[in-house]
Amino acid sequence: MKIVSKSSDETVSLGQKLGEQLKGGEVVALYGDLGGGKTQFTKGIAKGLGIEDDIFSPTFVIRRDCKGKELSLLHYDFYRFEVPDEELIESLEEGINPENVTVIEWAERVEKYLPENTIKVVFRYISESEREIEIEGNGFSAVIPTDPT
Numbered sequence: 001m002k003i004v005s006k007s008s009d010e011t012v013s014l015g016q017k018l019g020e021q022l023k024g025g026e027v028v029a030l031y032g033d034l035g036g037g038k039t040q041f042t043k044g045i046a047k048g049l050g051i052e053d054d055i056f057s058p059t060f061v062i063r064r065d066c067k068g069k070e071l072s073l074l075h076y077d078f079y080r081f082e083v084p085d086e087e088l089i090e091s092l093e094e095g096i097n098p099e100n101v102t103v104i105e106w107a108e109r110v111e112k113y114l115p116e117n118t119i120k121v122v123f124r125y126i127s128e129s130e131r132e133i134e135i136e137g138n139g140f141s142a143v144i145p146t147d148p149t
Ligand SMILES: Nc1ncnc2c1ncn2[C@@H]1O[C@H](COP(=O)(O)OP(=O)(O)O)[C@@H](O)[C@H]1O
Pocket: 005, 006, 007, 008, 009, 010, 011, 032, 033, 034, 035, 036, 037, 038, 039, 040, 041, 057, 105, 123, 128, 129, 130, 131
């Protein structure tokens, strides 16, 4: 399912709709170039989980944990880690459990460690304010309205 988001806010609210549907244990893998909107979308997921922390790319720490009321968000960004080490992969795998939602920017770097039911979201730059967002997996396309245009 593909949508064209016409603004940063629209991308946040798409993420929020997805976040509101999550029950815990899911992995949301975000793909696409720098500036594609992965972090904006993650902000929305956090909102949807009722998390009020500010969301930014955890570039230098690889993972940021944000505690929500019911579920925590484990937010990864593998931009700087083309070859993640074993310890990191172990902690990634441990974090995938019913108490957390795992969101991964630059998921291509850890693709082979992700569960089969991972929700994949691909971001493509169209113009300064437009991004194509493609969501696949887990039947979640059903929760996001298709673009009326
Ligand atoms: N439709 C859109 N969706 C998401 N971001 C957009 C959109 N239009 C413009 N932008 C801008 O593009 C940038 C996206 O940045 P970010 O979410 O950090 O990307 P990434 O994490 O993929 O590198 C932000 O500065 C945002 O304001």
